[in-house]
Amino acid sequence: MEQPDAVPEVRRAATRPAHRPDGAEELEQLLLRHIRDVPDFPTPGVLFKDIAPLLADGPALAAVIGALAERYAGRVDGVVGIEARGFVLAAPLAVALGVGFVPVRKAGKLPGPTLVGSYALEYGTASIEVQTDAFAPGQRVVVLDDVLATGGTAEAACELVERAGAQVMEVAVLMELGFLAGRQRLAGRSVHTLVTA
Numbered sequence: 001m002e003q004p005d006a007v008p009e010v011r012r013a014a015t016r017p018a019h020r021p022d023g024a025e026e027l028e029q030l031l032l033r034h035i036r037d038v039p040d041f042p043t044p045g046v047l048f049k050d051i052a053p054l055l056a057d058g059p060a061l062a063a064v065i066g067a068l069a070e071r072y073a074g075r076v077d078g079v080v081g082i083e084a085r086g087f088v089l090a091a092p093l094a095v096a097l098g099v100g101f102v103p104v105r106k107a108g109k110l111p112g113p114t115l116v117g118s119y120a121l122e123y124g125t126a127s128i129e130v131q132t133d134a135f136a137p138g139q140r141v142v143v144l145d146d147v148l149a150t151g152g153t154a155e156a157a158c159e160l161v162e163r164a165g166a167q168v169m170e171v172a173v174l175m176e177l178g179f180l181a182g183r184q185r186l187a188g189r190s191v192h193t194l195v196t197a
């Protein structure tokens, strides 16, 4: 026999947008299901967090972008994506928010005057760039990437964005690798992660 409260629950489910999970915990589970662990990639000893399954799943991708859009609606007037997987997330977020997208790219890819930031890797250094005229003065942005590992990339990106005249409201990533303590590197900054591994 049908439970008395079954009908209202079904109605609630039917009126809820399919791409919007109920809350942070549901979103966490969704991300854990759609981010694949690839051992020893790109080098031995690294456990690579592959977001390709998430990108390939329309409702899952929409849920993630929807959750981020809900968080940043009215709070930012630009979205910065870090090359390359950050681009894939930042562009749809910018569209959802009705604001612009700015790429932070690996050195040598952007035309015209640029600002360059360098940061240390385990071996050697890496450089990233942003165009000098990318932002309006004081523009409020969220800096977005897929994974926060040691935090070096995000820290360098934030410094670059600020040197270009914008204001970093928050750093957002889908997944934070807690054991690498990237958050400490970003001390003093607001960091938002959808799931921690």
Ligand code: AMP
Pocket (backbone or CB within 6 Å): 046, 047, 048, 049, 050, 082, 083, 084, 085, 145, 146, 147, 148, 149, 150, 151, 152, 153, 154, 182
């Ligand atoms: P980090 O500067 O150490 O925080 O590294 C972050 C950048 O490297 C991000 O752009 C990530 O896409 C990438 N990255 C670092 N470690 C991983 C990992 N284990 N799985 C996937 N991407 C990673």
